[in-house]
Amino acid sequence: MNEPQIDEPLKLDASGPSVVDLHARLAMVGYPVETLQLNVFGPATGDAVLLFQRGRGLDQTGIVDLETWASLLDACHHFGERLMCRRTPMMRGDDVAELQLLLGSLGFDAGWIDGVFGAGTETAVADFQRNAGLPVDGVADPTTIATLTRLRLSANAARPIAAVREQEALRNGSEGLVGRRVVVGDLDQAPSFAGAIGAALRKEGARVLLLHHPDGETHAK
Known part of the structure; x- marks a missing residue:
């Protein structure tokens, strides 16, 4: 089953089914929003999104962009609750x-x-x-x-x-990342993977730009 996606970033005053879904998922991962309007993105929603982004090592904007949404979907999958296998699109979480x-x-x-x-x-x-x-x-x-x-x-x-291998790689190469501008391309097939890479690079001091586009030639330009 494909994961639900958002058509555009969710931010203050956004409304609709996607915001209802957002509130439900934030509650699932420990960031409940106290509101009587579950279909409206209010200030309390933005605060919860900020806390979630901070906890996941994402840019703290309070806006649910594709990277934040993908990370939220990943966080909603708890070990043992579903069968895991290799499929297309790839299972992640x-x-x-x-x-x-x-x-x-x-x-x-x-x-x-x-x-x-x-x-x-x-x-x-x-x-x-x-x-x-x-x-x-x-x-x-x-x-x-x-x-x-x-x-x-x-x-x-x-x-x-x-x-162990990952820690050694970061230890040996992290100094060269501080202040560097790194572009991570995603062909709209693995947004959560691209987001995870971006978060890891930011923690090492890199300035990361995530590109989401289905055309590989666009990433190369």
Whole structure:
């Protein structure tokens, strides 16, 4: 099922079903808005959006742009609440990131912990299933998730492979990012992934510009 999208940024005085959805999702991730008009983007909504953006390492504008909306969609997915698999468009969310973290902590390298269920994550799930004596299909179904969780709780696991690799990469290259202007292009296929990259770069001092356009040649100009 495709995730709901917004046609334009949501900001003060915006109204309609998208704002109702926004309020519901903010409440789901711990930023409830006290308002009697759930279909209107009021000052309290902007405050909640600011807090959410701060917590996710996004630009704090109080406006729900594509990057903020994608991050909010990711945050609404909690580990164990849905089956996770590789599909088109790619499944993404905080639950996928937690899956990658669990796999890595047990020695099954899913690659970067980016919250995107791609080929690396599918392979890591299949490898885990094979080692755990489960049916091997690369799908994180309830049985696979329960087994992962049980083993993680019972094992004093090392740090995830990808986390160690990512920290070392940032440590070795972060000084060169301070003050640099970096453009991150998104072909309207992976906005949350582009947003995650942008947030990580900003934390290292880079000035990030996100480009959302379906034409690759436009990004190259």
